[in-house]
Amino acid sequence: MGHGGISMAEGKPKSAGQAFKRLLVYFEPYKKRLLLILVVLIVAVLGDLAGPYLIAVAVDHFITVGAQPLPAWLQLLIGSSPSRGLGLGVTMGLLALTYALGWFLSVIMYRLMIRMTQKVLLLMRMQIFQKLQQLSLSYYDQHEAGDLMSRLVNDTQVIADVFGPGIVQILRGSLTIVGVFISMMLLNWRLSLVSFVVLPVFIVFAVIFTKRVRSAFRVTRKTIGEVSANLQENIAGVREVQAFAREGETLKEFRETNLRNRDANVTAQTLSAAFGPILGVLTTVGIIIVIGYGGYLILGFNPPLVSVGIIVAFTNYVRRFYDPINQLLQLYNQLQSALAGAERLFELLDTQPEVADAPDAVDIPPIVGDIVYDHVTFRYTEKELVLDDISFAIKPGQTVAIVGPTGAGKTTIVALLQRMYDVQSGAVLVDGHDVRHIHAKSLRDQIGVVPQDTYLFTGTVMENIRYGRLEASDEEVIAAAKLANAHALIERLPDGYQTMLGERGATLSHGNRQLLAISRAVLKDPAVLILDEATSSVDTRTELLIQKALNNLLHKRTSVVIAHRLSTIRNADNILVIDKGKIVEQGKHNELLAKEGLYYSLYMSQFRRQEETEAPGTLSGALPAPATS
Numbered sequence: 001m002g003h004g005g006i007s008m009a010e011g012k013p014k015s016a017g018q019a020f021k022r023l024l025v026y027f028e029p030y031k032k033r034l035l036l037i038l039v040v041l042i043v044a045v046l047g048d049l050a051g052p053y054l055i056a057v058a059v060d061h062f063i064t065v066g067a068q069p070l071p072a073w074l075q076l077l078i079g080s081s082p083s084r085g086l087g088l089g090v091t092m093g094l095l096a097l098t099y100a101l102g103w104f105l106s107v108i109m110y111r112l113m114i115r116m117t118q119k120v121l122l123l124m125r126m127q128i129f130q131k132l133q134q135l136s137l138s139y140y141d142q143h144e145a146g147d148l149m150s151r152l153v154n155d156t157q158v159i160a161d162v163f164g165p166g167i168v169q170i171l172r173g174s175l176t177i178v179g180v181f182i183s184m185m186l187l188n189w190r191l192s193l194v195s196f197v198v199l200p201v202f203i204v205f206a207v208i209f210t211k212r213v214r215s216a217f218r219v220t221r222k223t224i225g226e227v228s229a230n231l232q233e234n235i236a237g238v239r240e241v242q243a244f245a246r247e248g249e250t251l252k253e254f255r256e257t258n259l260r261n262r263d264a265n266v267t268a269q270t271l272s273a274a275f276g277p278i279l280g281v282l283t284t285v286g287i288i289i290v291i292g293y294g295g296y297l298i299l300g301f302n303p304p305l306v307s308v309g310i311i312v313a314f315t316n317y318v319r320r321f322y323d324p325i326n327q328l329l330q331l332y333n334q335l336q337s338a339l340a341g342a343e344r345l346f347e348l349l350d351t352q353p354e355v356a357d358a359p360d361a362v363d364i365p366p367i368v369g370d371i372v373y374d375h376v377t378f379r380y381t382e383k384e385l386v387l388d389d390i391s392f393a394i395k396p397g398q399t400v401a402i403v404g405p406t407g408a409g410k411t412t413i414v415a416l417l418q419r420m421y422d423v424q425s426g427a428v429l430v431d432g433h434d435v436r437h438i439h440a441k442s443l444r445d446q447i448g449v450v451p452q453d454t455y456l457f458t459g460t461v462m463e464n465i466r467y468g469r470l471e472a473s474d475e476e477v478i479a480a481a482k483l484a485n486a487h488a489l490i491e492r493l494p495d496g497y498q499t500m501l502g503e504r505g506a507t508l509s510h511g512n513r514q515l516l517a518i519s520r521a522v523l524k525d526p527a528v529l530i531l532d533e534a535t536s537s538v539d540t541r542t543e544l545l546i547q548k549a550l551n552n553l554l555h556k557r558t559s560v561v562i563a564h565r566l567s568t569i570r571n572a573d574n575i576l577v578i579d580k581g582k583i584v585e586q587g588k589h590n591e592l593l594a595k596e597g598l599y600y601s602l603y604m605s606q607f608r609r610q611e612e613t614e615a616p617g618t619l620s621g622a623l624p625a626p627a628t629s
Contacts, residue, residue, distance in 0.1 A: 060309030146229030155341030369558030448526030
């Protein structure tokens with residue numbers, strides 16, 4: 001990532017193998033820790049492999065009649081002619097020691113691996129969150145928030161689960177399989193060969209199942225994203241659900257989404273679970289073959305070609321050979337789920353913002369406020385023409401109001417000024433600079449926005465206002481609130497400026513949220529101000545407070561106002577009337593009324609009713625003289 005962002009693995013994964021390799025890149029900084037884990041793992045596996053051999057020694061040398069000569073290593077410990085009780089006790093003590101050592105080393109391994117994996121998980125989530133902050137609004141227009149949240153939370157957790165303890169199990173299982181094979185060949189090559197008779201059958205089943213399992217788990221990752229998206233949407237819209245009494249329909253839709261996820265999981269888990277019984281049968285068949293053939297090597301030859309202890313050891317080794325294979329298969333299935341999640345993550349991480357700083361982009365100097373829309377044409381999609389050859393200019397310090405029917409393109413005009421989207425043709429110029437050739441941050445840092453639907457974050461009132469300028473002192477925040485006529489409101493809250501607000505400031509009225517938004521804009525002290533109908537949907541008294549606050553804010557600033565209220569636009573220096581993506585009229589209020597065009601129609605159908613209900617001398621009259629900011 002550019003601009004000092006968190007680096008990430010590059011290259012879009014085109015297969016599960018590429019996704020796996022790309023995931024391994026995240027573990028490269030931990031090579032030393034992985035090497036330590038590998039050393040500990042080798043010691044643990046060697047101790048584990050010693051168990052069946054020690055059992056064979058106990059059976060052949062201290063339990064069966066006619067015990068054989070002791071191995072040289074055991075003679076060094078207890079002598080060449082120990083009592084059978086002493087020998088058996090020492091051997092069992094060594095067996096217990098190996099198991100205890102294996103448990104202790106396993107704790108160390110998993111501890112090291114889990115800590116490392118959690119660091120990787122943190123990095124991945126930070127990368128995804130950073131990418132989500134960088135992606136253009138057009139990406140969010142096409143993707144549900146719940147699905148994106150699922151990628152950040154669910155998919156990363158699946159990856160962490162597999163690449164934490166899972167990697168240890170994979171390495172341990174692989175080393176155990178190799179170690180068991182070598183141990184069996186050293187003990188008796190004849191029994192070793194018959195032990196692997198069922199291996200080809202297992203391979204056939206593995207090939208059949210693995211392809212189906214990966215496809216099934218990919219569906220589970222997709223459907224859990226749909227569940228998250230549906231949940232997020234209905235939680236965010238719970239007021240509308242209850243207002244329209246649509247709880248039953250919403251529950252039905254959520255149930256259908258969950259049923260799809262359930263069916264996908266049933267299919268995936270059924271395929272995954274089918275491996276266990278098959279492998280269990282194959283393991284049992286392998287043990288039967290070992291015991292039968294071992295008995296033949298004892299009964300059919302004199303002297304016997306194998307001892308009873310070796311047969312006992314082989315029954316343990318056969319199980320230890322196939323159990324890791326079973327675990328690896330289960331992990332393989334989990335790995336398919338993790339890789340399916342990784343593909344979704346890397347798809348997101350590889351998405352390039354449609355609006356990105358050009359390589360030669362520069363910071364814009366302090367903005368004077370000279371704004372020009374030069375033959376601007378814009379489409380959200382190929383078939384959706386929103387703005388059609390729009391041209392107009394705003395001089396420094398002017399206030400321009402934009403009016404028009406719903407869907408005419410008013411919000412799009414101001415979104416282009418902030419460079420939330422890029423035009424398809426023409427240009428938006430700020431002080432002579434094409435916004436596509438300047439750093440977006442340097443532009444947006446100098447533009448203030450008071451939206452129609454104010455978004456307040458979970459936190460205190462003080463923190464929400466300070467969002468306009470993070471380095472501002474408490475005194476500056478309070479001064480901004482006073483200028484925005486919000487101070488009295490805040491003082492009435494339970495804890496004043498330290499009152500905690502819930503998500504989106506739901507405990508406050510719409511008008512009070514607007515006053516906090518204006519306070520935020522006042523604190524930012526922007527060169528250019530965008531108002532997206534800041535006085536809509538509020539009562540007359542609150543509107544008066546907001547209008548006075550806006551008057552303070554608009555003073556000597558270049559301002560663009562999307563307006564539905566007459567009180568907001570009457571004193572604008574220029575009014576643009578937008579219809580179907582075109583500027584059909586422009587001028588001052590009285591000039592446009594005299595033309596009796598679209599603005600006149602809007603006035604007669606909407607604004608005139610507002611004017612009749614406004615108290616004389618307040619909103620309908622001249623606005624109070626603006627205070628200096």
